[in-house]
Amino acid sequence: MAGTRIERVGSVFQRVQGLYKGGVLTSEELPIWYNVWKTFPPKLEPELSRPVPEAAVKSLVYVEDHIRGHYMKTYAPQTKNHVNLLVPSTMDNSAMEKFVKRFMEVAAQDDGSSSEDIIVEVEKTMQADGYDLKKLNKN
Template sequence: MAGSRFEKLGSVFRRMQGLLKSGAISQSEKPVWYDVYAAFPPKLAPVYDRPLPNQTVQQILYPEDLLRAKFYAVYGEPDIVVMLNEKKKTTCQLFVEKYIELKKSGVPDAKLFEASARELKEQGIRLRTVEELNKEKEKRLQADILSASSALGQHPSAEGTFGKRARSHEPNAMHKDKLKDNLMDDYFDDFNPSDDLKLKTKYDSER
């Protein structure tokens, strides 16, 4: 059983015990929980065929959970959570604390959410709703389309708005020919006929 990989045979403690006795796992590699399990074994061994208890699991719901859900629905993810810095509170946590503080001070429930957001903004915390962020993204996209169109000497089509396919900005055939001629003219300005006279003659005949 010690070498078996089938999880239905025995408990994890018995399997680890067999691996230690057989030498498959050295004492230095023994997991931390092994000695704790041996000192305080459970009343019922956690084996596969142990019957499940017939009881209802109670749902745990904190009062601020609904507030957090509403905050993220309205404001999205306003900041980046750094797990290494536990001392820095997230904007959502600051919002919850301000909400509870205002509620204790007697602010009506109907105005608590807006009042909490207003208080944080007055403290210099930037809060923007998801709708406001989407509008800013749309404006930036339209500005990028106009900038790209101006750089190519074209105008965006009427369909070049957010959520619709913009007009292609690839230069047409006339622009390509003009660009080719300009490049070749710049090349032949410094061209030395003695290097390759045939190339210039061929190019002039094609033009």
């Protein structure tokens, strides 16, 4: 059966190249990536037998992400400034991003207060600037 050969004999590029040279595929039917791969081949041919390199996975969670999580769990969404993830410019004007920026500014200037104390200070400054931070009801 041909199913046992898949991914063991030749790369995808080699198989597509064989189909093209054999006349099974026309130049219009070639995949988009074929000419890119042919022009810029990889340094090492991808093979199933090559071992996977050992690499440490970096953490993608930043301090700002924890602050955003706290904001979303604690406060009701602001009706005026919703964040539209499809339009990145809306994130700069959102109350949540201003909260995060203020938190980072206060934390950088602070001498070692706890994050709860910094959050209380940021709440006070945001409310003084006219933001209505409504806490969610914990039911």
